[in-house]
Amino acid sequence: MTGTVGGRRRRQRSTRQGGLVRDQLAAGEGFRSAQTVFAELRAKGEEVGLSTVYRHLQVLADEGQADTLQTGDGEALYRLCGTDGKHHHHLVCRNCGRTVEIEGRGVERWASQLAEEHGFSDVNHTIELLGLCSDCSQTRPRD
Amino acid sequence: MTGTVGGRRRRQRSTRQGGLVRDQLAAGEGFRSAQTVFAELRAKGEEVGLSTVYRHLQVLADEGQADTLQTGDGEALYRLCGTDGKHHHHLVCRNCGRTVEIEGRGVERWASQLAEEHGFSDVNHTIELLGLCSDCSQTRPRD
DNA sequence: TACTCTGTTGGTAATCATTATCAGGCCGGT
């Protein structure tokens, strides 16, 4: 919350670990937690520290190279995204993590109009859609 | 998540503590955390256990009598809501907690259409709008 | 009203993700 708003990104050295985290995130498709990425790397025999994974995921998120979303139980999920910087939302499969990126132009408009209407300013919104993708809904019709 | 789907609510005794939590939640206006409600009650000299506060807040949420929302840092906030059961969203002041309830009919439609379009089913959505209300934006023009 | 049955309470320990700490290591420019 007390973010580094200064815009000037301190020179980020390129390190083995930084690459690992980024690559691992790139390898998968859906959103994954820091813990998961850490476990995956360790499973591959890579030597990385948990702190370092957290650090790099945060950097990626800060730089807008990764999207984040919160699971209801206080866990942060990360995912590399192509449209960097561009604001967008996600339609995520709650079973397999498959994700569709969505540009909600209409929703943006709705949100800001609503904000103005009620005298609110500096409004940011969180919109996440969680469901079952076509594959998963066939496999498991009900829980 | 492993909810009691059975529909039949087991007989819920009315207890002093249950009333306290509910009243305390009703007393305030904005969203508050379990910890906060607990602290408030203790500050008033009421004898309640932390576990009990958590328990009752969850019950209220389950019954649809209270709305919940997650702060980015893994904390759950609760608030009594009038339109019980009815699905809606919130425009919350990030400074004072003042809240406006919103019915996003259009957004609902947008969401379900989008879901269908991508073959997703059983989609639920999370939409929260965080901003500064008119009072707070005057008081603190910038951070 | 006294009794009993069963859901409720609440202090405490456990869980779990995330962050802070800090000594030692590596990157990059000189």
Next chain:
DNA sequence: ACCGGCCTGATAATGATTACCAACAGAGTA
């Protein structure tokens, strides 16, 4: 090759939430 400073990572700390479980208290009953 040398050096300064950022990066790393094991570990401890934090903080919210949940699990446990023995003692307690509604509410119906005799």
